[in-house]
Amino acid sequence: MMFDSNYDLKDESETLRLAESMASHLFPGMNLYLKGELGSGKTTFVRGVLRGLGYQDKVKSPTYTLVEPYSLEKFTIYHFDLYRFKDETEWDDAGFREYFNNTSICLVEWPEKAGHILPKPDISIELSHTPHGRHLHLISYTSIGTECLKAII
Template sequence: MSEKIEFELVGEESMVAFGRRLADASQGWGIIYLEGDLGAGKTTLSRGVLRGFGHEGAVKSPTYTLVEPYEMGESNVYHFDLYRLGDPEELDFLGVREYFGPHALCLVEWPIRGKGYLPAADIEVSITYKPDSRIVRVEPLSEHGQTICSHLLQGR
């Protein structure tokens, strides 16, 4: 796979704008793992992705529900937050594999907590907090992930 690409984003609006770019680059499908400490900006990035598909309502982290579905016309985006997942096996009982289809975009916060039960990601987005900015690293993990990264690089 290609190497990671890196962006430095300053302020919440730049994170949301980057999420919009990510939505466009994804072409409405794929699996995106979101890594980063609490408060790094994973949900803010997810809000940007959803704005990119036209969602105008609130976007909250589905910490207690594990998944929040957003069905917008032809676009289905599923936002997962596995932070409170007790055991990865719970994902099978909840039927989450049904969300990971060829016509959906899945955003997965805390994917390490679902290890062994989640499908492989197309890209992994790692967000690192800095006092005045966020460092966002995007690593392609599939052919579709490489296409996403190519589109992101075109917009630099």
């Protein structure tokens, strides 16, 4: 049951607001994949999700560490940035596969760099630059992803 929606966002604050509104509709076990060129707003979107879940500290892109965990009251969010990801052995050696479970939410930037080793996403978030801001295309691939997207319309 695929569902998609599109948004034109004029600035960073609109990206944060949309991500914050999505946060309350996320559940442990969900995987969200963020796609888009450098500077398109992937980390900004993650920051908005975390703010929507009550996290107030700094949110940084895990470009060099590959993953940044955020322990929240009800679950842990794992924020991956696979831009510098080299190969599948790196994934297995780091034990990243274990982070994709029913008690956490995984937000993955640059999922295409991991090829086929990632589980299927519940929601794909595609960001792109436009002359007047950025465009956001959300696609669900599971029923829980569809419920989430329909709730923020």
